[in-house]
Each structure stands twice: as C-alpha cells, then as structure tokens.
Amino acid sequence: MQKRASRCLFPPATLLLVWVLVLLAALAGCGVPSADGPADTYFLPFDRVARVTDQVDGAIVFFVDGVNPFIFQEMLDAGQLPAIRKYFVDRGLYAPRTVVNIPSVTLANETSVMTGQFPGHHGITGINWFDRNRLVWRNYETISQKNHLDTDHRAATLYEQFPDRTTFSLFLQAHRGSTHFFENWTSAGPPFFFGWFEFVDRLTLYRLNEVIDTAVVRREFPAITVVYLLAPDFRAYGLGVESDVYRKALVHTDRQIGRVLGDIERAGLIDKITLALVSDHSLCEVTQHFPIHDFLKQRVGLDIADKTLWEKTSFQDRRDYYERFSTVLYGSGDCYWALCLRKPVDGADGKSAFAAWPVRPDASDMADYPTCDGSRVNLMATLVEEEAVDAVAYAVGPEVVRLVRKGGEVEFRQPGGRGAGISYHRIAGDDPLGWQGHVPAAMLDGSAHSPEEWLAATVATEFPGLPAQLVAYFRARRAGDLAVFAAPGWDFRTQNRAGHGGLRPADMLVPMLLAGPGVPRGTVNVAQTVDLVPTLLYLLGRPIPADLDGRVLPEVKNR
Secondary structure (H helix, E strand, C coil): CCCCCCCCCCCHHHHHHHHHHHHHHHHHCCCCCCCCCCCCCCCCCCHHHHHHCCCCCCEEEEEECCCCHHHHHHHHHCCCCHHHHHHHHCCCEEEEEEECCCCCCHHHHHHHHHHCCCHHHHCCCCCEEEECCCCEEEECCCCCCHHHHHHCCCCCCCHHHCCCCCEEEECCCCCCCCCEEECCHHHHHHHHHCCCHHHHHHHHHHCHHHHHHHHHHHCCCCCEEEEEECHHHHHHHHHCCCCHHHHHHHHHHHHHHHHHHHHHHHCCCCCCCEEEEECCCCCEECCEECCHHHHHHHHHCCCEECCCCCCCCCHHHHHHHHCCCCEEEEEECECEEEEEECCEEECCCCCEEECCCCCCCCHHHHCCEECCCCCEECHHHHHHCCCCEEEEEEEEECCEEEEEECCEEEEEECCCCCCCCEEEEEEECCCCCCCECCECHHHCCCCEECHHHHHHHHCCCCCCCHHHHHHHHCCCCCCCCEEEEECCCEECCCCCCEEECCCCHHHHEEEEEEECCCCCCEECCCEEHHHHHHHHHHHCCCCCCCCCCCCCCHHHHCC
16 A cells, blocks of 8 residues: 655644744743733733832833824724723823834834934934945844844933833833843744734733732832834734724724723722823835835846845955945835945946945936946936836935935925924926925925924825935935835835835824823824823923934923
8 A cells, every 4th residue: 555645734843843832822822811801901910009109100102013093093983992092082192193204114113212313313224224334234123133223223212211210111122221121032932923913912911910010029110111012013914904904903902902001090090100102103005016126136237235244244254245236225114125325436447336335426426327237327217217116315415315206306405404494495396295285385485494394384295294304314324325215005025915114194104192190181283203202201200302303292291
C-alpha cells in the first residue's frame, strides 16, 4: 500500500514555533476579560487606590491608533460609541477635527503627541528614514530597531516633565522617561501574530492592574498613564475604513474603554482624574496601488539602493555600499514616501558623478537629475504627472518650501524661523490648493501670518495645517529631498485597503477628547495633537516648555 503524503502545512521547526505561540497566547489570555463582558466594569479595583490616598492628580491617555474622524463622528451620532459620549463628550471637550502632523504616520506622530513638537523639530520623520550623514537606514518595524525610537531624538517627552512622579507607558513605543514601560512583547506578541488585535488591546488594558498595584504601594496615583490601543488601525489595513470590521473595532474600543472608566467611576475617581483620548493619524480608503519603488527604478531609471543598513553594519561597509547609488527611497504609512538624493556634479570623464551623501542637491539639481542611462529627468514634474501622486514637496532654500501639484505650484516662506510669520506665494497655476474662497484673501497675497492664523484658516480645507508643518518638516536632517504624497484612493505599495501619510483630511484629521478637573464642556474647532502635552501640563500644574509647537487649548486656559 502506498503511503499517504503528509498534509502538514509547516516544516517541523516552524510547526513547533506555531505551537509555542499558541501556548503563549493561551497563557497570555489568563485573567483577561472577554470582549462581551459587563459594559460597566473591566474588574479593575480602582477602589483600592481611593482607599489609600486622596492624591489622584494624574492623567490617563487612551492613544487609539488610526481613528478616521468622519466615521467616528457618524458612529458617535448614531449612538454606537456610548462610552466615549458618556465619559468624554458629555463631560468635557471634543475636538472633532484635530490636525495631526506631517508626515501623518504612526511613530512620527506618536513622538509628536508625546513631545508637543512637529516631526521636523523632534526629528522622527517616519516609521523608517535615512540619515544621510551617518548613512543609517532606520526601520522601527523590526524587533531589533524598534526601541531605538527613544534614543533617536532629544525632545523632552511628557513623561520627562514629571521626574518626581510615577508614569506608565502601556505598549506605547514612544516611552522615554516613563518609570514603567510594559512592552507586552511576550504576552501580546503571539496574539498579534495571529491577528487577534482586539485581544491585544484588552490585554493592554488589563495591565492597568499593575498601575493600580503601584499606586497603592506608593500611595499616589501616577502622574501620566498612556494606554496604546491598535485594533482599529490594523483592521482598516485589511478591509478598509468603510468596512464593518473597522467599525466593529471602534465599537470594541469604545466598549473596553467604557468598562475601564466604569471601574474608575465606581471608585469615586472619575471627576478627579484627567482623561484624554487621541489618535496618531486618520486612515483613507485605498482602492488603487502605485508601487513607487518600481516606478522610480524601472521607468524613471534612478539608481536606488535597496539594502537597509544600520549601525549593526560598520560605517565603512555602509559607506562602501551607499556610495554605489544615487538614491535612497523610504516610505511610511503607504501614502508618504521620501527620496534622499546625492548632489550631481561633473565627472572627470564627462559623465555624471555625485558628491558625498551629506551634500544635499538643490532644486535645480532635482529638476535635471541624471538617470542610469545617462538621460536627465525633472523629478518633481515626472512624479506629479502620475495619477497616483497628489503632491511633491521640496525645499528651495532655508525656510522656503514648495509644493507641486497637477494644478500648479505654491511656495511657503518663514524667514523668521520657527514660530514666525509664514507667507504664501503662487508660483504656477491659478489655485493649486483650492484655497480661493475658503482661505481669507488677505492670507493669499504674500503677506506673513502666524502659524496659528494659518491653522485656523486651513483646518476646514483640503490641506489642513499645511504651511507651518511643511516648512517644519524640511528642518529635519532626516527629511527627504523630495517628499511625495499619494492622491486620494491611492497608496504607494501593493496590498493594503487603507493607508495614511498624505496631506488630505482623511489622513490629517483625528478626534481628540478631554475630560476631568478644569476641563469645560464644549466643542473645539481648531486644535492640533501637539496641543495635548501643553494642555495636560497646564491642567496638572506643571510649567510649559518654550520649545513646544503645541499650545494650551484656549477653551481650557480661558475657562
């Protein structure tokens, strides 16, 4: 009799790993409340804190990844997010159109939310980036590099504003200065591997038990506790923001947050603790893909380095490799990609040569850039001609940035530097940004206006908060020489159903909510996520550093 062929889907070593992950996932689940438990309790004993101390002047921040503000508002109006309405909207401030930061990608914005600074000022310009001076290609999505995030910038974090107090970061990667960081790798890694994203979030919330234990031992509530929840973001990638699965993830998030806050309310602490809910970016629906790497390498003919070398490789080996190429390309969030380019110079043999990597090309170089076959190409024009490309940004000098679109080109100037007035200049086209009739005419005549004025004038347009943020982006040494942003409905990869990183409202706007002592009830029409740090510092009685891009929300300061 012939032997039946094995139907095993995995080789023995892989099968063993799978079983180990299953076992770890099962062990991790011990004690974690189920998704459909009682709506008003997560079985967290916050009453233990109330019994040992009256000092509960602290904040809990629910950091929910990837919340689309339009779907959020629709669900809120339909009564599908009852806990958020009860504990936030009905008790405090709701900013339905809060502007995130360029580029609108996770780790750049995590760092911005936790420092109160734009990415161009703290220097984390994406989930990955290339440092042309050190020749390091950073990728925070790898296990080996992800915790380099906190050492790759020097901006003070919210945690570091409380050196005398206990602070917690539950699963948030931007955690420098927290006295307790729960990475959840052992416990949450296996369920994340299997795509059990809602379970990962419940596990993260379950770690609040340890926050309670510490508060009881120290007889003091932590100054800052940040809880990172990821399910909505990852569900959107798989099936899109218009899918029922994405909405169910938001319902799940609302329910679990409501259960936690139910325990806090039952302990008599709900009016003593400052509560915040914020997101890092929105998500747009993606229906078409444009593999930008293949386009630039195969059709345009750029000589692109594909290896992603970092400090694990010696500097000499990194230099030997990257000096063989003219271009490094990296992308984050699928809708934002950056090109780092070497400056072309005249070669001794009459052929194109390139300066060392630290020397940036200027605008004229990029408008006449050499390709592998010896021809020249206007990179900005070539990119923006593609249907998938919404805009291309580049610097033309210190504090001067241009944005090219199919309808023309604009320039922003901020000669006084950070915080100073910004002027708008139309270089080509009639109305490249569609701002005529939406932005006051006096702001489009070349006169300078403050970043705050530009934010208020543009928050309801197709390019919210653009001027100050775009100029700031190009101050970072890790900024690309060209920043490329996808058109609505497109991304620059091949697989996801949702994306972010672009300049439009579906990428750049999120809800932000605050409640608790000193927070009035109302709606905030103009806000940025970088406003969260100074507002929390104000509410908790701490000094506000002068180097923040955010401000205390006027609705709080002037109450």
